[in-house]
Amino acid sequence: MVNKKKHRIKAKSHILSLLGEELIGSDSLAIFELVKNAYDADADKVKVQFIDLNTESQQIIIEDDGHGMSAQTIENVWLTIGTDFKRGKNRKVSNKYNRVSFGNKGVGRLAVHKLAKIIELETQESGQMFSNRLEINWPKLINSKEFIQELEVEVETVANINFEKGQGTRITLSDLTTKNWTKKSFRELVRKIDNIKNPFQESSDFSIEITCNDWHKEWIESIKTPKEILENSLYQFDFNLDLSKKDEKQYPFANFNWSYKFNPHKNINIEKDEKQSEKKNPLLLIGESFKDIDGLDAEGKPLYKKYLQNSDLKGIGNIQGRFYVFNQNRAILEGHFPGQLQAVKNYISDNKGVKIFRDNIRVYNYGESNDDWLNLDYDKIQHAGSHFGKKVTIGVIELDLASSVNGLVEKTNREGLIENITYDKFQIIVKSIFSFFEKNALQDKEKIDEFLEELKPIKKIGFGDTIRELEEKLKEKNLDKELDPLLKKVGKDYNEMRDIMINSGMTGLNLGIAFHEIEREMKYINSDLQTDKINIIEIKDRVSSLLQIMESLSPLLRKNKKSNSTAKTIIEISKRRNDNRFNYHEIVFSSPVLTGELPDFKFKGPTNLIISAVSNLIDNSIYWTTAKRDLKGSTYQPAIFIGTDIATYDAPSIIIADNGNGFSMEPEYLTQAFKTNKEEGGMGLGLYFADLVMKMTGGKLLFPDVADLDLPPAYTGACIVLVFPKNQ
DSSP states (O other): OOOOOOOOOOOBTTHHHHHHHHHOOSHHHHHHHHHHHHHHTTOSEEEEEEESTTSTTOEEEEEEOSOOOOHHHIIIIITSTTOOTTSGGGOOBOTTTOOBOOOOSSOGGGHHHHHEEEEEEEEEOTTOSSEEEEEEEHHHHHHHOSBGGGOOOOEEEESOOOOTTSOEEEEEEEEESOOOOOHHHHHHHHHHHHTTBOTTSOOSSOEEEEEESSTTHHHHHTOOOSHHHHHTOSEEEEEEEEOOOSOTTTOOBOEEEEEEEEOOOGGGOOOOEEEEOSSOBOOBOSTTTTHHHHOBOTTSOBSOOSBOBGGGGTTTOOEEEEEEEOOOOHHHHHHHSTTOHHHHHHHHHHHOEEEEEETTEEETTTTSTTOOTTOHHHHHHHTTTTSOOGGGEEEEEEEOHHHHTTTSOBOTTSSSBOOSHHHHHHHHHHHHHHHHHHHHHHHHHHHHHHHHHTSOOOOSSOHHHHHHHHHHHHHHTTOHHHHHHHHHHHHHHHHHHHHHHHHHHHHHHHHHHHHHHHHHHHHHHHHHHHSSSOOHHHHHHHHHHHHHHHHHHGGGGSOOOOEEEEHHHHHHHHHHHHHHHHHHHTOEEEOTTTTTSSOOOEEEEOHHHHHHHHHHHHHHHHHHHHHHHHHHOTTOOOEEEEEEESSTTSSOEEEEEESSOOOSSOHHHHTSTTOOOOSSOOOSOHHHHHHHHHHHTTOEEEOOOGGGSOOOTTOOSOEEEEEOOTTO
16 A cells, blocks of 8 residues: 655745845845836836945945835735746736836845845835835844744834835845945945946936945045947947838848947047948848757758848847947047046946846846957957957947847846847847947058058058069169179068968868868768658769869869969869859859850969969859848849950959949958958958969959949949969
8 A cells, every 4th residue: 555645845944045145146236136126116216325334334225216015015026935926927017107027036025135134125105195114134034933934024004104206115224244345346336236227328217326325425426427438439339120110021131220430539630430321221140140040941951041030039129239449549548538548448447348238227247347248359369450359348239128028038146148049149149230330340440550550551462562662772772783682582482481371371261161061061961861761862962062072172282383274274173163052052153164155265373272262252252142142032043153354454364253242342452361241250361362362373353343344234243353464
C-alpha cells in the first residue's frame, strides 16, 4: 500500500532579505524602482530628498503627487510579493496620461530593503479625505516569524498627513544601508537618479527634483545639465525608424528618416556640414545580420533581407534616437567651451555610452560606465580610424513601452533586457544605424584629423610620384648622375615590397570569398543528405561546383610574376570563379567578349592578381545588385556586364558595369584603404587593391559616367574601367 500526502511549499522569512539584496543591483536602481512606481501612478513630479546626510539621523524621502493607494491596494498589491497587478492582461494604462505601467515583476517594493532597514509609507488616494500609513522595520519584521506567510504589517488610517495636491505617496527611508557618503559616490547617485528621466528630451508632465537640506547641496550644484554640451558636440545624428504605412505587399520596408550635422567651431576654419534623408528610406542592415536568426526557407535561401522590413520590428516597435560624438582635443573643444574644458571632459566621461529609454524612463544598465552593448570600442580597435569609440559617444535610443514590452523584456534584477531573439534583432538594428552615421561622418572626421596633424591627406600610393618629382629636382641641381643609382635602388626595393604586400593581401581577400562559397556548398550538401529522398544528381552537381571553387584557388597560392595573357582569359576565369554565386543569387551575367561580339586584347602583367582584382569588383556588384533587389522586389533582375574597349581611353580596357544603385560616395574616395560603403563590416580593401594592381601593370582604375560609354541601356549602376598600358 502506497501512502501519499500533499505538503505546501513554504518560504522562510529570511527570503525577503535575500530578495532585497539580489533583485536590486545598486542604490540608484533601488530609487529607480520607486520612481517608476510614481510614474505608473500618473505623478507630475517626484521629489527625492536627502536629509541630514552622513549623520546618524540621515534619511532619504521619495515623494510623488500621483494618485496614491487605498488600504485595499496596499494589502492586495503593495504587500503582495510577485503580484500580477501590472503585468500581462492586468497591465495598466494610467487614467491621466495614458502611461503604460513599467512595473511588471511585482517585486519593486523590495527595492527599499536595499536602501534602508526602516521604511515609513504614507499615501493618500485621489479623492479620499483620509490617508494610510505603515511602518516596516525589516530586521525586526523578518525575525518576528519563521515563515513569510506568517509576517504581519499594521496599516493605519490617519487624517493629518499633508499632500500638496491632496493625493500622492511618500516613502521615508531611515537607518540607511550606506552609512557614509563620499562626494564622488553621492554625486554618482544623484547623476544616475537625474538620468532616470530622458535627459535628451524635455517632458512637461514628469519631472524629478533632487534636494539636500544641508551643506551637501553644494556637492550637486555643479552637476551640469547636458543640453548645452550636447548641442555643441562635433558630430550629431538624429533618426527615426518606424513602420511603413504603405501597402505591405508593395513596400514591406520600415522607414528610416535621419539628419546629420558636422559642427566644428569657426575658429578652426573647417566648413560645417548638414545633410538629411530626402524621404523616408529603408535601412541597410550590417552584413548578413539576421541570417542566424531567421534561418533558411525550404529552398535553402535566407529568409532575411539586406534592408529592414516592417516584420523585423515586431516586439520592438518604432525606434528613434540621437548620437552625439566629441573630439576631446583641446583645439577642437576650446572654440565651443572656452574655460570649461575639464568640466566638459568630465561630463563626457560620466555620460559616455548609448542609453536606452522607454516612454522617457531609463532602462538600465545600458550606457553605464562598464557597458558597451553596441561594441563600439571593439569595432574601433578592429577598424582604426573609421569608427567612433564609446569614450567619445553619448547616445540615446528611445522606445515605446506598449510596442516593445512583450518583445524586449527586462531582467528580474532590472539590469538589462533578456537576450532573446527580439533583443538580438534590436541590437543589430541599432548597430546598423550607428554604422550608417559613421559612414556619413567619415569624410568630416578626416578633415578634423588633417587639421590636427597639420598635414595634407597622404596620397593613396604617392611613392612613385615622389620618386619622379625627386628625379626632376636632382636634374635641376645637376645631382642626378651622383644620386640616380641610389634612387633607382630605393624605387626597386619599394616596388618589390609593394608587390609582396599586394599579393598577400589580395590572396587573403579572395580566399575569404572562396571559403564563404565552400562553406555554403558544404552546408547545402549536408542538408541534401538529410532528406528522405536523396537526389544524387543534384549532390554531384554541388560537389562538382565545390571542386571548381577549389581549382580556382590554386592560382592565388602561386607567385604572381608578369606573364602574357588576354582580356578574354581574365574574364573567363573570373566568370568561372563566380558562376556558382551568379546561380545562387540569380544574377544575369553578360560578357560579349566571351561570345566574340567585342574584341579581345593581349597584355603582360600579374595575371593572377588581375583576376583577383576583377573578382573583387564582381563581388561588389553582387552585393549591391542583390541589395537593390531586396528593395525593389522580384520584378528587378540583378545583372553584371563585363566588356572591352579599345578606343575610348586610347588604350585597351576592361569595363565592369552593373544595374545597381551606383556609387553613393565618391569612388576615388573608396579606393583608399579601409573605406567601404557596405553595411557588412568589411575591410574596405577591394577597390584599394584593384587600384594598386592596375598601377603595378602601368595602367589605371577609372570611374566613368555610364552615359559616356557605349553600354547596353540596362547597365545604369556602378561602372569601373581597368585601363591597361598601351602597346605592351
